[in-house]
Amino acid sequence: MVDMTTAKTGIGAVRMIYGRENSYRLRIYCGDVGFVVDRQKLSNNLLGESNHMKPVLRIPIEEIRSYIERYDYEADPKLAHIREAAKVQGHLTRSQLHEVALWKSRRRAALIMDNDENFVREITEFAFRAKHEQSRIGSLVLLAGVQYPTASVVLHFCVDETYPILDFRAIWSLGLKQPAVYTPHYWINYTKACRSLAAEHQLTVRELDMALWQYSREHQNDA
Numbered sequence: 001m002v003d004m005t006t007a008k009t010g011i012g013a014v015r016m017i018y019g020r021e022n023s024y025r026l027r028i029y030c031g032d033v034g035f036v037v038d039r040q041k042l043s044n045n046l047l048g049e050s051n052h053m054k055p056v057l058r059i060p061i062e063e064i065r066s067y068i069e070r071y072d073y074e075a076d077p078k079l080a081h082i083r084e085a086a087k088v089q090g091h092l093t094r095s096q097l098h099e100v101a102l103w104k105s106r107r108r109a110a111l112i113m114d115n116d117e118n119f120v121r122e123i124t125e126f127a128f129r130a131k132h133e134q135s136r137i138g139s140l141v142l143l144a145g146v147q148y149p150t151a152s153v154v155l156h157f158c159v160d161e162t163y164p165i166l167d168f169r170a171i172w173s174l175g176l177k178q179p180a181v182y183t184p185h186y187w188i189n190y191t192k193a194c195r196s197l198a199a200e201h202q203l204t205v206r207e208l209d210m211a212l213w214q215y216s217r218e219h220q221n222d223a
Helices: 061-070 080-089 094-104 106-114 117-129 133-140 148-158 168-173 184-200 205-222
Strands: 003-008 013-018 024-030 033-039
Touching: 061 205, 080 094, 080 148, 094 106, 094 117, 094 148, 117 133, 117 148, 133 148, 133 184, 168 205, 184 205
Parallel strands: none
Antiparallel strands: 003 013, 013 024, 024 033
């Protein structure tokens, strides 16, 4: 049984093909030129992952708001113009993606410029249109310089603000074990857990992110 997700874009068409064993290939067509990017099969451990993630919040419930208030808002990305551009364009340019990546990981951001401009536009347009969660995150991490944390920032600011921003600090504050390798299943379960927790405590997902990050900043080295 194979699940295929296809998105036609202004530049070409992208088809993400999923196999039963969670292997997938990304077929990209730009005019008459096509090429295939093969992704390594996910490990057998991934196939056995639970569909449920059970965070144990380290922050005392009554103190969540105080940690949000102590968060350094000046350090938050000024990406409203990127969000608006993504809505109008339906994709990101290489320079726009580089700007997003600079906030999340300056060390890896330079790698963004190794991507072909049309490839960045093609991949981001596909990710923004895709309906399958694995298609969205799986396509973005095909880009040089984009790993799961940066991809989560792209999804949060350009697709849906209810996507959390993946960060080791937030993972620690949720009482979760830092995975050796991020996987699509981990990301999907992490997103569900954060959305559920935010709703339970009447927070936006971004507010929850802020509280988790700030709590870790103040306490993680003491743990």
